[in-house]
Amino acid sequence: MNGREDKKSNDLFYTCSLIEYIARKTKNKPSVITELIGRERIRFNVLFL
Template sequence: MKSKTSNNLYYVCSLMEFIGRETKNKRCDIVNLLGEETIRHILEYADVFHSEQIAAVADRFIEEYKIEKGLFDNVENCKYNVPDYWSIGAVYQRLIESVCKVDLVLTLIEVYNSWISVYIDDYNIAVYYMTPQYIKVCYEQGEILE
C-alpha cells in the first residue's frame, strides 16, 4: 500500500501531465510556471484536490497562473497508443521517489527539468513504458542505456 505522500506525489505528477496536455506545454514549463511554493501546496493538499475532477483543478491553475497555449503536442505527434496522464504521472512519481535524497519537491523540479523528461514525454520512443529501475539507472547515468 502506498503512503499518503506517495499518493499525493502521484496526483501532482498526473496534474502536471494533464495541464501540459491541456495547454500544449512541456511539462518542465508547467512545473517552472507553478513554482516550488505552489507545487508544495498541491502536494500537501493533493488528497483534497483529488476529490474534484482533475480537469476542474487543472483549469483553476491554468487560469490563476495565466498559462498560455504552447506548441508542444506530444499527444498529437504520437504514432501509437497514447498513455493516459495517470500513467505518465506514475512514471514521474516512481522516478522522483527513487532518486529523492532530501526534498521531494526540489527533486520533482529537478527531474522535470532534466534531460530524461524529454525522453519520458516522447511517446513514440516509449521510455515511459520501461521498468522503473531502468528509468532510474538511465537518469543516474545521464543517458538512455542500451
C-alpha cells in the same frame, strides 16, 4: 480501510499526473507548467498538505 501506498506517495503521484495533464491540454512541456506553478509551491503542497 488503508490504501496500498502511503499518503505522501499518493500526493506526489497526483501532483505529477496533474502537471502532465495540464501540460498536454495546454500543449506545453511539463517543465513549463512546473515553472509557472513554482517548484517551491509544488514541494510545499506535496510535503505538507
